[in-house]
Amino acid sequence: MRRFLHILLSCLVLAAGHVVARAEEQSGYRLVEDVLYRDHAEATDAMRERCKLDIYYPENSREFPTVVWFHGGGLSAGNRFIPAALKGQGIAVVAANYRLSPQVKSPAYIEDAAAAVAWTIRHIAEYGGSPNLVFVSGHSAGGYLTSMIGLDKRWLAAHQIDANQLAGLIPYSGHTITHFTIRKERGIADTTPLVDEMAPLYHVRKDAPPLLLITGDRDMEMLGRYEENAYLWRMMKEAGHPQTELFELEGYNHGGMAEPAHPLLLRFVKETTAAHKKAAQ
DSSP states (O other): OHHHHHHHHHHHHHHHHHHHHHHTTSSOEEEEEEEEOSOTTTOOHHHHHHOEEEEEEETTOSSEEEEEEEOOSTTTSOOOOOOGGGTTSSSEEEEEOOOOTTTSOTTHHHHHHHHHHHHHHHHGGGGTEEEEEEEEEEETHHHHHHHHHHHSTHHHHTTTOOGGGSSEEEEESOOSSSOHHHHHHTTOOTTSOOOSTTSGGGGOOTTOOOEEEEEEOTTTSSTTHHHHHHHHHHHHHHTTOSOEEEEEETTOOTTTTHHHHHHHHHHHHHHHHHHHHHHHO
């Protein structure tokens, strides 16, 4: 089964590459850059520097889905970007930066991620998108942020938004235990697991948005990342969550698994969007 999935994903990646190459030659998409998603009056200098996002969207479309994308980097490095494989696919992509450790400590970066998603829900209709079709995704640290703000409802509740309004969560190789940078901030080794309120696993619940977990090969991943996600998958099932899936991408390490994961994200967004629109009829 794992080898079949590897072959299938290879074909999907090749197909997606051709679609992106054609789509980038077409007009109809616009990129808006450097939008401050924090309140101007209350933003600190650090927020004005880091709390910005870019919006890539189809200009001549309406009610399209949006993926909010958070970059990786261990919560201590990295910058926002629009994944090339997500361009030209009929969706919007909102790529957001967030403040980083050690300049800030937990939970500042989670608060930023929630603020970026809240901004998107409130403003995406201005660009033609549907606030009811906002998905959240990201790789590594971005995957951790995805799971935290989607499963722990308090972060979006601070913006008067119910996390259950999200159309779906697609974390790529994200920690499901407490992130190693947060443990480092507390003086805990990265090989010492911890599950507390800063762990997505702590917030397992039946009524969460649809959840697609994707990791690299269990024998090539970072710090047992596949096993963490497998445990979250199992506990979501035990809690009665009806829409949790887990994919292990055989042959791909932690850094290399993002590209072959993109076709799975696109399929998930397409299928979930179709289900939403059918239910609304």
